[in-house]
Amino acid sequence: MVMLLYRHFKQLFFRMFWWVRSRSFLEGMRQAFSGSWFYIVKVCLGLVVPLLAIRHWVKGPNSRNEPREAKTSVSSEEVDIFTDDEDTGEPTAPVPEPAQNNPCALTEDHAWRDGPDDFHCDYDSTWETDSDHSQDQIQEESEGSVQGGQREWTGHTFKQVSNWQSYKFERFQAAARDLQNYRHNYPNKPFRGWEYQDRETDKYPNLDFYLGNRPSLPDDVYISDYHTTWKGKYDTLESVHTYIQWLFPLQEPGVNPEASTLTEDEIKEFCKNDTARKHLLESYKLMLDFYGMELCDEKTGAVKRAWNWKNRFSNLNRYSHNNLRITRILKCLGTLGYAHYQAPLVYFFLEETLVNGELPRVKDSVLNYFLFTVLDKKERRSLLEFAYLNFNKNEEFVWCPLKIQKKLEKQSIKT
Structure with missing residues (x-):
């Protein structure tokens, strides 16, 4: 059947080519699509397309993401929201089913349990103390982010709740990598090879x-x-x-x-x-x-x-x-x-x-x-708190860890 369709389409192509050269294109179109074989093609497509749609519906739209979710899960012992240490261990714990509610709502139905902490960014030190991070660690993480750039763009070591949430977090994590380098005075020095000025004669x-x-x-x-x-x-x-x-x-x-x-x-x-x-x-x-x-x-x-x-x-x-x-x-x-x-x-x-x-x-x-x-880290925390409390609750807030969001929610209820 496939070879028959291929021969018919090949014959159609050459017919159209000669009809265009003879300036009878419209007439050629009418004759080409009036054959009985073309109706057979339409019937086949009419059967195949619904069957594929039914197969996709029965199998589920998220089935293609299952292998990736299994690979990117991590255990609770491997995630700490107060450090920027990059996780390099193998996943050891299964990922619990994600909550259907918005994490900003912070209801009891949400997964506030021992397990992977969503929205932990390896390149954001906002919620750590000054003693938690050394300059050597920062440089190692920055270098690792460059060497493992493909991993950072194609996946991350945290539980995925939805495709849109994953996309938002990946955008934030890519930005955080650049801004961490800036905040720590560029331990990874940027490339300056395309400047025209001569630093020996033009110092400042x-x-x-x-x-x-x-x-x-x-x-x-x-x-x-x-x-x-x-x-x-x-x-x-x-x-x-x-x-x-x-x-x-x-x-x-x-x-x-x-x-x-x-x-x-x-x-x-x-x-x-x-x-x-x-x-x-x-x-x-x-x-x-x-x-x-x-x-x-x-x-x-x-x-x-x-x-x-x-x-x-x-x-x-x-x-x-x-x-x-x-x-x-x-x-x-x-x-x-x-x-x-x-x-x-x-x-x-x-x-x-x-x-x-x-x-x-x-x-x-x-x-x-x-x-x-x-x-200023204190100012940054204050701004994040303001952003979280004023963010649309129908959208997911991915710019600080969920444990921090829970703490901010409790503080806002008390005040």
Whole structure:
């Protein structure tokens, strides 16, 4: 039967080829599909497709995930939410059946029992004490995440409750790996091979730019011009993508090969220079205005909506590449002496996304990236608590372990 269909389709192909060449394509189509053999094909398809659908329905849509779930289960002794140690042991305990309720609801039906702890991220140290982790362990984990990158992207050593939950957690874990490297001052040094500058002759290019001694490249704009002539030019700030690496330099490269990454010596010199830090503050105000915000307290870093926030929020929600820019800004603030500005900005975004219902296309970046750039661990815990208590209870909260969620829920009930 298969060979018969193959011969008929092969014959049809050559007929269509010659009919197209003879410019009688429509007539050829009519003749080709008028044969009795074509009706046989349609009858066969009409029988096979329903049979496959019935087989899929009887077997169940989740049957294909069973081998993967069995491989990724771990015992309760191998999971500890207060450490970032990567699990390398073989699974020793069966995975209990997942609860049907939302884990955010925290009812007695949920699996609060001795077993694998969902949402334990190997790269998030928010809930550990300072003595739980050493710099050597951090570097080992970071190196292991690079060497075992395929494992991190295709699976993880925790109990899977649903495909969507797994996807959300994998996205968070991939972001956490990058942000752990940032928070611990890059034990895995990023590759800088594509920079154009010669470090021997251009020792502090970012500091020189902020002191007004050199322009940015390739735009050829000085720092004072950014703060004056570029302010309020929203179309330019949106469409040009090579200035953000100069205004907010990091120890990791960006998409502009003509911008230089920071070195540890340059960071020290930058933080000691009052002029450079003052200009960095002006750059921060420039971008806040672009996003529809304004700095209302330079001492605490508190921000609020600007007068034109609706228009600017619409732009921020439309162009998602601004989420990458904001992550860079937050990292730069923590690197160059404005770490106390991180938490107020993240809190503003959490309030706008989770409480006020604005910026829906920014919400995932706030939870996956913005929040975990905050260097102060106490502030980070406070922000996570605020995020959990204001998160939609119909969705699963994957950004802290379930044991922590239970503790936060109990505290909120008491208060």
